[in-house]
Amino acid sequence: MxxxxxxxxxxxxxxxxxRKALDAVDAGLDASLARLFGFLxxxxxxxxxxHKGDCRAAADWAAATLTDLxxxxxVIPTTGHPVVVGRTDTGAARRVLFYGHYxxxxxxxxxxxxxxxxxxxxxxxxxxRRTIVGRGASDDKGQLLTFLEALRAFRAAGGAPPVDVTVxxxxxxxxxxxxxxxxxxxxxxxxxxxLALVCDTGMWSATTPSxxxxxxxxxxxxxxxxxxxxxxxxxxxxxxxxxxxHVLADILAAARGADGRVAIxxxxxxxxxxxxxxxxxxxxxxLGPEEFLKPVGLSVPAGESDRMLIEQIQxxxxxxxxxxxxxxxxxxxxxxxxxxxxxxxxxxLVADQDPAQIATAFEAFVRARLPADxxxxxxxxxxSRAFLVDPASPDLAHxxxxxxxxxxxAPVMVGSGGSIPIVGQFKSRLGIDTLLIGFALDxxxxxxxxxxxxxxxxxxxxxxxxxxxxxxx
Amino acid sequence: MxxxxxxxxxxxxxxxxxRKALDAVDAGLDASLARLFGFLxxxxxxxxxxHKGDCRAAADWAAATLTDLxxxxxVIPTTGHPVVVGRTDTGAARRVLFYGHYxxxxxxxxxxxxxxxxxxxxxxxxxxRRTIVGRGASDDKGQLLTFLEALRAFRAAGGAPPVDVTVxxxxxxxxxxxxxxxxxxxxxxxxxxxLALVCDTGMWSATTPSxxxxxxxxxxxxxxxxxxxxxxxxxxxxxxxxxxxHVLADILAAARGADGRVAIxxxxxxxxxxxxxxxxxxxxxxLGPEEFLKPVGLSVPAGESDRMLIEQIQxxxxxxxxxxxxxxxxxxxxxxxxxxxxxxxxxxLVADQDPAQIATAFEAFVRARLPADxxxxxxxxxxSRAFLVDPASPDLAHxxxxxxxxxxxAPVMVGSGGSIPIVGQFKSRLGIDTLLIGFALDxxxxxxxxxxxxxxxxxxxxxxxxxxxxxxx
Numbered sequence: 040m041x042x043x044x045x046x047x048x049x050x051x052x053x054x055x056x057x058r059k060a061l062d063a064v065d066a067g068l069d070a071s072l073a074r075l076f077g078f079l080x081x082x083x084x085x086x087x088x089x090h091k092g093d094c095r096a097a098a099d100w101a102a103a104t105l106t107d108l109x110x111x112x113x114v115i116p117t118t119g120h121p122v123v124v125g126r127t128d129t130g131a132a133r134r135v136l137f138y139g140h141y142x143x144x145x146x147x148x149x150x151x152x153x154x155x156x157x158x159x160x161x162x163x164x165x166x167x168r169r170t171i172v173g174r175g176a177s178d179d180k181g182q183l184l185t186f187l188e189a190l191r192a193f194r195a196a197g198g199a200p201p202v203d204v205t206v207x208x209x210x211x212x213x214x215x216x217x218x219x220x221x222x223x224x225x226x227x228x229x230x231x232x233x234l235a236l237v238c239d240t241g242m243w244s245a246t247t248p249s250x251x252x253x254x255x256x257x258x259x260x261x262x263x264x265x266x267x268x269x270x271x272x273x274x275x276x277x278x279x280x281x282x283x284x285h286v287l288a289d290i291l292a293a294a295r296g297a298d299g300r301v302a303i304x305x306x307x308x309x310x311x312x313x314x315x316x317x318x319x320x321x322x323x324x325x326l327g328p329e330e331f332l333k334p335v336g337l338s339v340p341a342g343e344s345d346r347m348l349i350e351q352i353q354x355x356x357x358x359x360x361x362x363x364x365x366x367x368x369x370x371x372x373x374x375x376x377x378x379x380x381x382x383x384x385x386x387x388l389v390a391d392q393d394p395a396q397i398a399t400a401f402e403a404f405v406r407a408r409l410p411a412d413x414x415x416x417x418x419x420x421x422x423s424r425a426f427l428v429d430p431a432s433p434d435l436a437h438x439x440x441x442x443x444x445x446x447x448x449a450p451v452m453v454g455s456g457g458s459i460p461i462v463g464q465f466k467s468r469l470g471i472d473t474l475l476i477g478f479a480l481d482x483x484x485x486x487x488x489x490x491x492x493x494x495x496x497x498x499x500x501x502x503x504x505x506x507x508x509x510x511x512x
Numbered sequence: 513m514x515x516x517x518x519x520x521x522x523x524x525x526x527x528x529x530x531r532k533a534l535d536a537v538d539a540g541l542d543a544s545l546a547r548l549f550g551f552l553x554x555x556x557x558x559x560x561x562x563h564k565g566d567c568r569a570a571a572d573w574a575a576a577t578l579t580d581l582x583x584x585x586x587v588i589p590t591t592g593h594p595v596v597v598g599r600t601d602t603g604a605a606r607r608v609l610f611y612g613h614y615x616x617x618x619x620x621x622x623x624x625x626x627x628x629x630x631x632x633x634x635x636x637x638x639x640x641r642r643t644i645v646g647r648g649a650s651d652d653k654g655q656l657l658t659f660l661e662a663l664r665a666f667r668a669a670g671g672a673p674p675v676d677v678t679v680x681x682x683x684x685x686x687x688x689x690x691x692x693x694x695x696x697x698x699x700x701x702x703x704x705x706x707l708a709l710v711c712d713t714g715m716w717s718a719t720t721p722s723x724x725x726x727x728x729x730x731x732x733x734x735x736x737x738x739x740x741x742x743x744x745x746x747x748x749x750x751x752x753x754x755x756x757x758h759v760l761a762d763i764l765a766a767a768r769g770a771d772g773r774v775a776i777x778x779x780x781x782x783x784x785x786x787x788x789x790x791x792x793x794x795x796x797x798x799l800g801p802e803e804f805l806k807p808v809g810l811s812v813p814a815g816e817s818d819r820m821l822i823e824q825i826q827x828x829x830x831x832x833x834x835x836x837x838x839x840x841x842x843x844x845x846x847x848x849x850x851x852x853x854x855x856x857x858x859x860x861l862v863a864d865q866d867p868a869q870i871a872t873a874f875e876a877f878v879r880a881r882l883p884a885d886x887x888x889x890x891x892x893x894x895x896s897r898a899f900l901v902d903p904a905s906p907d908l909a910h911x912x913x914x915x916x917x918x919x920x921x922a923p924v925m926v927g928s929g930g931s932i933p934i935v936g937q938f939k940s941r942l943g944i945d946t947l948l949i950g951f952a953l954d955x956x957x958x959x960x961x962x963x964x965x966x967x968x969x970x971x972x973x974x975x976x977x978x979x980x981x982x983x984x985x
Contacts, residue, residue, distance in 0.1 A: 274730070277860050285764065351752040363853065455747070
């Protein structure tokens with residue numbers, strides 16, 4: 040039935056192997072969940088140097104798991120947290136590269152967690168859905184494990200997927216992947232493949248899968264405005280001394296208009312519009328505020344007033360202040376004029392915006408607005424371009440068919456407002472496309488307290504990968 | 513020569529008594545300094561609970577000193593550190609209330625002190641000036657002792673001032689005077705007087721005295737803007753979800769114009785202009801940015817562009833953001849849209865602005881600018897009105913003449929941009945005005961390591977009070 044690799048050797052037809060592997064997923068679900076809980080107990084927060092050892096432990100856990108699955112696995116040091124690579128070499132005609140990340144977001148504010156973030160538990164979700172609660176349950180430990188558990192199911196079924204597999208896991212996705220460019224420069228050969236697969240995106244709904252065919256890029260910039268050489272008494276100096284918080288507020292206010300547009304000159308110059316058919320398909324989806332914003336306490340789309348909500352979050356660029364601080368932030372009052380104030384800003388970019396150009400334009404925008412006596416310093420935390428899949432790709436069609444068979448409905452082709460910089464690197468450095476297929480739900484609270492993953496997402500996600508791997512063979 | 517009290521009884525003319533008292537100041541200077549050193553050796557740091565006993569010791573020291581001077585002195589417990597009250601009852605026609613504080617600032621960073629902060633010593637100041645070095649040398653032990661040593665000089669001269677005196681010393685000035693409202697409510701009768709005197713301010717220069725005739729009031733407000741019900745992923749929601757940091761920045765930017773004016777409607781409605789002669793006198797002082805701003809790294813006055821620098825810091829109201837925070841403020845990035853953002857704001861007020869009215873106007877200004885889906889909460893940290901001495905006050909004229917006789921130049925009438933809430937309490941609770949006359953110098957390093965007080969400030973300050981008390985009779 041199929042062409043190459045281990046699958047042919049043991050004589051099982053592809054169809055029979057897939058059936059046995061799907062059964063193995065079902066039979067092994069409790070054991071799979073137990074393994075996920077073990078993974079979730081490792082507090083691998085990559086941004087916090089205090090968790091460096093935990094990141095290493097998570098990498099070791101992943102490598103041991105790959106070895107257990109029969110892959111040749113290696114933990115490769117980088118300038119930051121290590122990379123884990125594991126591969127099969129069955130001689131199959133094609134090779135897929137699966138990417139995931141073992142690091143997780145910080146957990147603050149800790150007091151909003153109902154149970155400790157690194158003590159995973161089962162919970163009850165909406166509409167009676169059973170959930171797994173804990174930091175990383177969805178992003179990305181739960182998601183990446185769906186792929187590894189699919190490989191385990193092939194093995195339990197006595198075979199292997201009809202494609203060779205390279206699993207590539209990093210530990211710095213949540214802090215901008217600073218070590219990846221160096222890793223790619225040194226080790227790109229290890230990652231050569233025909234197609235990349237990523238499981239770090241969401242479903243259209245709890246019953247309808249989706250394939251993400253576009254991603255926004257990202258540019259993160261931190262700007263600090265400095266004024267007086269020290270904090271000043273606001274009574275003695277107030278009125279005459281320049282206050283950096285006021286200056287920063289003025290600049291942030293000027294950068295984003297009341298119409299939701301970013302006011303930085305040139306910001307929209309390279310923005311590519313989505314094809315008319317995509318915009319029409321999106322219009323038919325009729326994503327409204329009731330559905331998208333109400334669950335997070337909002338009701339009115341705040342973006343460009345002449346754009347559909349779905350465009351605002353998927354195909355239009357944004358500027359968001361992720362954090363701001365300056366002066367006295369403790370309890371009560373301290374009557375000072377602070378010497379500086381800082382904003383952490385991220386821009387979401389769409390094709391064909393260039394992060395470097397946007398960074399330059401932002402810096403110029405800030406500097407043009409600095410009053411006398413103020414200076415600004417900038418530090419970057421990486422940038423990546425947006426990504427767009429060719430709608431005519433045969434791999435896309437095969438994966439879509441596999442998902443339809445598992446879920447009973449055709450997957451929705453969506454854009455994602457988020458950014459997965461690695462996808463751009465796969466294109467630029469390995470010359471391959473990426474299919475983004477994930478099983479997260481909008482209410483998974485990724486990056487927030489009480490993050491969860493539906494047990495159904497985990498279970499049927501694993502089954503989906505069995506079907507997709509079989510279909511890509 | 514004079515009307516009432518002890519002075520008449522012993523038959524000395526006021527002029528002769530003053531001459532004898534000034535001679536007594538000169539002759540007793542070494543003994544006065546020895547007493548000051550004893551006072552300075554008590555580490556009465558009011559903010560540090562470990563020094564509670566030392567604060568009590570300083571109160572006892574002050575009470576014993578007042579008793580030694582012939583005053584009926586009492587140490588009165590409060591909910592915090594005790595208050596010391598001492599009074600003469602000579603039957604004089606008028607009574608003055610002298611206020612000072614026996615507590616001192618903390619000493620950290622201790623390693624920057626050249627000698628231990630509570631082991632006072634003589635030092636060498638700028639231009640060969642002899643100094644007293646130690647915590648509290650200036651603020652306020654050295655300053656308050658100038659007044660007590662003036663009383664001692666009258667006694668040494670065989671008389672008493674032509675006014676009765678109530679000395680009122682608190683021990684919580686450096687930690688916000690939390691016990692004073694309760695003390696005033698219970699014990700205001702003890703403090704009844706015709707005029708208050710405070711020695712906790714500075715000279716215009718080492719050779720030119722000054723009287724502080726205005727103080728700005730203060731209103732502190734904390735505002736929190738809330739949007740989404742939780743922190744959101746800035747990729748998934750960015751563009752459509754309202755960001756409270758942007759909203760707060762917009763509001764702060766709108767509240768203060770590029771011309772330095774506060775844009776809150778009604779903010780300037782009750783502002784009283786300083787009299788023309790005061791403004792002309794200020795113009796002659798020619799306070800410039802080189803002198804005032806350069807030491808703190810600035811060069812251009814940032815306040816209302818049509819006002820002199822000295823007006824910006826003394827007689828014009830301000831709005832300053834003392835602190836701001838929202839979203840992720842740690843190292844690196846966290847790509848969120850935060851659920852809320854907070855600013856700590858203080859307004860400096862001038863006569864006749866009402867803190868309650870300004871608070872109401874600010875809240876209305878914020879609420880009018882909240883977009884859909886955002887709410888605002890406010891918390892206040894107290895307010896006090898500005899204080900302004902009537903320029904036509906005879907007491908002011910008498911004190912000014914006394915200072916001119918001692919220093920050989922007329923005192924400069926200045927405003928202070930800071931706020932001294934006790935002065936407002938004297939007005940509102942006792943119905944009396946306050947003359948703020950002090951002998952500190954800009955280089956006294958109050959609140960900083962190696963605090964000092966010039967021996968000349970101490971000596972001529974004491975002589976100044978002899979003349980002022982005589983002039984107020």
